Amino acid sequence: MSLSMYEVSVPLFVHTLTSLKAILQKGAAHAEAKKFDSFVLANSRLAPDMLALVRQVQIASDAAKGALARLSGTEPPKFEDTETTLDDLVVRVDKTISYLNSFSATQLDGSDERTVTVKTSRGDFTFNGLSFLRHWALPNFFFHVTTTYNLLRHNGVELGKSDYLGRVQN
Amino acid sequence: MSLSMYEVSVPLFVHTLTSLKAILQKGAAHAEAKKFDSFVLANSRLAPDMLALVRQVQIASDAAKGALARLSGTEPPKFEDTETTLDDLVVRVDKTISYLNSFSATQLDGSDERTVTVKTSRGDFTFNGLSFLRHWALPNFFFHVTTTYNLLRHNGVELGKSDYLGRVQN
Numbered sequence: 305m306s307l308s309m310y311e312v313s314v315p316l317f318v319h320t321l322t323s324l325k326a327i328l329q330k331g332a333a334h335a336e337a338k339k340f341d342s343f344v345l346a347n348s349r350l351a352p353d354m355l356a357l358v359r360q361v362q363i364a365s366d367a368a369k370g371a372l373a374r375l376s377g378t379e380p381p382k383f384e385d386t387e388t389t390l391d392d393l394v395v396r397v398d399k400t401i402s403y404l405n406s407f408s409a410t411q412l413d414g415s416d417e418r419t420v421t422v423k424t425s426r427g428d429f430t431f432n433g434l435s436f437l438r439h440w441a442l443p444n445f446f447f448h449v450t451t452t453y454n455l456l457r458h459n460g461v462e463l464g465k466s467d468y469l470g471r472v473q474n
Numbered sequence: 475m476s477l478s479m480y481e482v483s484v485p486l487f488v489h490t491l492t493s494l495k496a497i498l499q500k501g502a503a504h505a506e507a508k509k510f511d512s513f514v515l516a517n518s519r520l521a522p523d524m525l526a527l528v529r530q531v532q533i534a535s536d537a538a539k540g541a542l543a544r545l546s547g548t549e550p551p552k553f554e555d556t557e558t559t560l561d562d563l564v565v566r567v568d569k570t571i572s573y574l575n576s577f578s579a580t581q582l583d584g585s586d587e588r589t590v591t592v593k594t595s596r597g598d599f600t601f602n603g604l605s606f607l608r609h610w611a612l613p614n615f616f617f618h619v620t621t622t623y624n625l626l627r628h629n630g631v632e633l634g635k636s637d638y639l640g641r642v643q644n
Contacts, residue, residue: 306476307586307604316608350520350628416477429642434477438486443639446616447623454624458520469613472599 309375309416310409313437317368317445318404323470324364324449325397327456327463332390334461342390348455357455361393364448365400371441372407374422375415375433479545479586480579483607487538487615488574493640494534494619495567497626497633502560504631512560518625527625531563534618535570541611542577544592545585545603 335342347356373380387393416434505512517526543550557563586604
C-alpha cells in the first residue's frame, strides 16, 4: 500500500538506462553499417548551443548516480567524462547501472525527508528528498535520455518508441 | 517515511506540465517576435517519420491524464486533438492540469497493486500500478515533454534547462 524511495528510484533508473544502452548500441551498429565513424553521432547536436550527444549521456549517468548518492547521503563514484565514442558510452551506462544496483532499499529509508542541496550556475537549490527526486532528478534524467534518443533519430538511426520504453515488466 | 502513489504522480505531472506550458508560451512569443506563423513550429518534426510538435504535446497530455485515470480505475476526459497552434496547446495543457488537480490522494490508495493493461500496436501490456507508473507512464510523459522542448530549441526558440526544470520548490 505504501511505497519506499527505493521503489520509485533504483528500478526506474536501471530500467531506462538499460534502454539507453540498447539505443546507443543501435546507433553504433547504424554507423558501422553505413560505414561512417560513430564519432559523428557522438558529437551531434540539435542546436549549436545545445550539448553534444556524449555530454547528454554523461549527464544522464550523473543524474542517476547523483540522485542515489544524494538521497543516501553518500559520495557517488567519480566518472572522468573521457568517453568519445558510442561504445565508450555503453561502458559508462553499464558502470552506472552497476553502481545503482549496489544500493539496498534500507539505504534510502527516510530519504524523502532528507535535505538535499543542488549547486547550479543559477544558485543553490534546497529541497526535501521527495521533491528533489520528482521535480529535479527524474525530469533531468529523462531529459538527457530522451535527447540522446532524439539526436540519434534526427540523424537517421532507426529507433522506435519501444527502444526507449524498453522491455515491459513488473 | 513511506510514500503514496499520489505523491509520486500528481505533483510530478503538474510541475512538469506547468513547465511545458511556459515553454509553449515562449515558442509562441518567439514566432510573434520573428513575425512567422507559430503553425510552423506546431508542425515541426525532428525526423520526417517522427510526430510533429502538436502530437508530442497531445500525447504528453494523454500520458498524464491516462496515467491517473488508469491508476484510479476511472475514465479520463476525452480531449479531441483539434489543436493546431501553440496557443491551442497551452489551453490543452491547462485542461490537463485542472483534471490532474481534481484527484485526491485517497483515490490512488492501493493503486500500486492495481492491474493496469495498456493496449498498443505491439500488443497488450499488463503491469501492476507501480510498474506502470515508473516504467511506462513517467518515461512516456517525459519523452514527449522533452521532445517538445527539443523541437522548439532546434528551431531557434531561446530556452534553457531552467525552463524545463521549472520553479524549484518542495
